Amino acid sequence: MREEEVRYQKLRFAAWIGIVANLGLAAMKAIVGMIANSKALIADAVHSASDVVSSVVVLIGVRAAKMPPDEDHPYGHGKAESVASIIVAVLLFIVGFEIAVSAFQSFFEPVEVPRTLAIYAVLISIFVKEGLFRYKHYLGKKFKSDALVTDAWHHRSDVLSSFAALLGIGAAILGGYLHIQWLVYGDAVASAVVAVLIGKMAWDLGNQAIHNTLDHVLHDEDTVEMREAAKSVDGVMNLDAFHAREHGHYVIIDIKIAVNPRMTVEDGHTIAKAVKERLMLEPNVHDVFVHVNPYNGKDS
Incomplete structure (x- = not known):
């Protein structure tokens, strides 16, 4: 099985695991939240439900990124995953805003002390999320998938929100037991904290995803081995230009090589072909475009 196909299968499986797990968690937390009178747990259930949508978006993005180059997209569809990351970040921000509004309204409504059952639901959620x-972050880094890494952090945001909910629910239960009124609002405060955490994470992930979507070249220190590999090809007298840009999970290289100005066009083409073949052996390099210049005696 080709490496690209293995990558797709692994990422697709991870996305489906997220969809199934989040459906179960969202249903459990929503039901327990209503039974246990916990707004923080219901807010957490909404967050888990949003994770289902984000996993579906990731699944679509990974599938699109796998498509081969075509007439309209000669460089491939690798950026589809970065676009999916932006969508996930936007969804995450919307969820955070809705939870914030709900938490704010809770301070002006009668407060019911949540039941202890809510704590068990939160603990299960923290463990699963x-x-x-950890699973998605490992795969995302291994296969250089922006979409899966973003989705992984979406899960981590759910861990943070569940932890905040745990503290809030615990404070509210303790407040009800000790008859301390301000502690009873701990459940609503936890919802507000959850909203802030989600909003911050959405901003960070969206910012990174947009950066990855825009064309940017790898730094010189990241391309030392690639440039040395190109220079090692017989007939290459100098590298006039070298740009390695990330295109989703893979790299596309644009390079200008200098050769003996007295050699034939065919010989220059042969050297250019050798340079491309050598660079294509480098990790994550998807395509190489080589331009041949006559050597002018100046080294870069």
Whole structure:
């Protein structure tokens, strides 16, 4: 099985794991939240439900990125995953805003002390979501998938929100037991904290995804081996220009080589072909475009 196909299968499986797990968690937290009178847990359930949508977006993005180059997209569809990351970040921000509005309204409504059952639901959520984060983050980094890494951090945001909900629910239960009124609002405060955490994470992930979507070249220190590999090809007298740009999970290289000005066009083409073949052996290099210049005696 080709490396690209293996990558797609692994990322697709991870996305489906997220969809199934989040559906179960969202249903559990929503039901327990209503039974236990916990606004923080219901807010957390909405967050888990949004993770289902984000996993579906990731699944679509990974599938699109796998498509081969065509007439309209000669460089491939690698940026589809970065676009999916932006969509996930926007969804995350919307969820955070809705939770913030709900938390604010809670301060002006009668407060019911949540039941202890809510704590068990939150603990289960923390355990499952942390497992999903570690699994997806590992795969995302391994296969250079912006979409899966963003989705992984979406799971980590759910861990943070569940932890905040745990503290809020615990404070509210304690406040009801000790008859301390301000502690009873701990559940609503936890919802507000959850909203802030989600908003911050959405901003950070969206900012990174937009950066990855825009064309940017790798730094010189990241391309030392590539440039040395190109120079090592027989007939290459100098590198006039070298740009390696990330295109989603893979790299496309634009290079200008200098050769003996007295050689034939065919010989220059042969050297250019050798340079491309050598660079295509480098990790994550998807395509190489080589331009041949006559050597003018000046080294870069």
